Amino acid sequence: MDYFAPLLAQDAAAIDLSAELTQNLLTTNNVWMMLSTALVFIMHLGFAGVEAGFGQAKNTVNILFKNTITPIIGILSYAVVGFYLMYPGFDLPGWFGFDAAGWSLFWFAPETADITAGYADAGYTYWTDFLFQAMFAATAATIVSGAIAERVKLGAYLVFTLFYVGLIYPLIGSWKWGGGALDEMGFYDFAGSTLVHSVGGWGALAGVILVGPRIGKYVNGKTVEKPGSSVPLAVIGVFMLWLGWFGFNGGSVLSADPGLVSFVLVTTCLAACAGGLGGFLAAYFAFKRLDLGMVLNGILAGLVSITAGADVINPGPAVLVGFIGGILVVISAVLLDRAKLDDVVGAVSVHLTCGVWGTLAVGIFSTNPDHSFFTQLIGVAICGITAFAAAFIIFFVLKSTMGIRVSEEHERNGLDSHEHGIRGYTIVYDE
Template identity: 65%
Template sequence: MFSSIHLIADATLATESVAQAVTAEQLQNVGLTASNIWMLVSTMLVFIMALGFACVEAGFTQAKNTVNILFKNTVDLSVGIISYAWFGFNLMYPGEFNGIFGFAGWGLSLPEGYTSLGYAGGAYTYWTDFLFQAMFAATCATIVSGAVAERIKISAYFIFTFFLVGFIYPVLGSWHWGGGWLSEMGFYDFAGSTVVHSVGGWAALAGIIAIGARKGKYVNGKVIDKPGSSVPLAVIGVFLLWFGWFGFNGGSVLSADPESISLVLVTTTLAAAAGAIGGWLGGYIAFKRFDLGMVLNGILAGLVGITAGADQMSPNEAILIGIACGVVVVFSAIGMDKLKLDDCVGAVSVHLTCGIIGTLAIGVLGQKAGMSQFITQLTGVAAYGAVAFFSSLAIFYALKFTIGVRVSEEHENEGLDSHEHGIRGYTITFDN
């Protein structure tokens, strides 16, 4: 009788253990599904930023070059994704490596022994990981497009994009996000103020130096305004970018953790709003007018600035970062013109200047603030700047002395649309 009772008890305990095990696995699968869905939604939001960049750049540049801008923004996304799939992703996430350079092989394939629940702590799949990171890589490339617009050869631009997204960006990214030497040092960049935006900004600056200013931009010490084709299009582009940034920063939580995502989206929104106010104030101080262009770039400046520490900052700290970046971006753009560095859309001021500010802010504000952290952040900024700038400059000058990087003066004067694409961006006609 007692043996029967023990057998029944043992069987009951075994059944309960199996039930608990099944329930735990089911819960893991539910968590994976929820986090993976959020990551895919974030990926789609980051993807829409490509349209935002296209609109901003087309709106801020001259009508005669609209098709050229749209062509570059369409094709560089495609070139970037393909090159990142072929080798960029495996350069950025090589697994065990020396902390400076590693390569996990060509193309995309599931890691050996791969399981959905075993990859990335069961937060998302390998395929989702690639797609999300590919959108970031493409974002880095398009930063250069607007800065060197209206005078760069399209062939040179795409060759440079291939090297930037395929090699420069992923190798530098591996130093931090791939577990490299900066990660081991304690460098912190939540969603890419430096890893994405500053790298693109340094590349843009190198392109501006190598290619030179547009004809007639600087005459007898004066800055000659070259009005953009469409202010409404630029505004639409900025709001698309702000919308996409919810995925850019929110997806960088790398899970569906509700508290973390909520905080990140709040700090992102507050920094963008404060950036608009900073750009408004900075524009009024500098030009004595309500400058819409500076308000728009102020929004983007605030977004770039908060990206490094969106998960580390309080709401008030996010507002402070946003206002600071919004004001600074105005005077950075003025400084660029004083140095005769012709940036058509203010990309260097937005992505490089404010990317540095946001990265250094980690050591001054938020949960990680401290002198030691500030020095680490400064080390990271310097390392990324040196390699991104000089490697980009080398590629641009190699192109300059081989295939050339600049269109002819005739093409520049008459517009790239008619000469390189055979179609105009704006074809509205009126019948007599």
């Protein structure tokens, strides 16, 4: 028996070392996921800066109020219902499911939540899983805010956000990320070009159509420019979003895998640069001026475009994907104005147009031979029809009941004074 004692001791030591390494791996992965969560959260500050910067000064407080309340509603509604609708644990891939057991665990038995290495292949804990996904949900809602700014009723917007983020976004997300029918079909969307950005973009398009353009935006067949309140604020907002995207895409690796995370960050950054360049050149060709706004939206276009395939598209093609996205955002903005669809910040062009392009680009440039352009197209169509129809119905019901547009007087004078009682830019002189 003594003969085997050293061997048994070695086995025990090996088991202890393995357990320690696994725990260290969980800690490392979870720290990265929590940092990524924080980076995605800070994107709300970026959205607020872009929207307030591109919006008129008389509506600044209203815009900032919406961008403050949106993540509050988004995260709470995701905690109440969205998380369990998005990740129902389909027994068989399908189109609808709800994890009642998960809901009960979250609210009534949190002490039983899995925070061990047995959850998510030691990538993160249950609580980190929820919080990271909640940030994505709130981001989808923010996209709608910018498109319909300066004339939408605050109450109607908040009701729309509650239903769209609480029900529609997680339902569509479950079809891929929750193991549903689109996942079974082979549809691929790494970090949400479709599931986050174009879903938000379709909601924005429905809102723009039903709310209508701002007063004086389209006169005698011409588009009237409405200068934003702060170009520096818009620039700061875009760079905050660019920073946040390192968590948005990098965190979507769902671990701190050094090789894959660094690869994703490289393709993400290259696409952003190429998108800015594409927006710059396309805008110069179209408007014969050095258009900073289109460079900024070009950067965001490149980021949205690469989001679906940041882990499966090599750096060279990633540059092309971003560059094309930057061009498309200019073309889309011009076409929307010609159709008299007033989008204050270009949200539809950035998130919808480039979200669709980026998802289809996976079928063209992916290094995975299983990714099919046709499958990507089918997935985009299914998600798009569902998101647009749902958003249109919600806005239409709100328009028919409580109304979705402020009065002409309030719109002309600005929403800040009428709805909030303060202005965004106030200089007080001592007498």
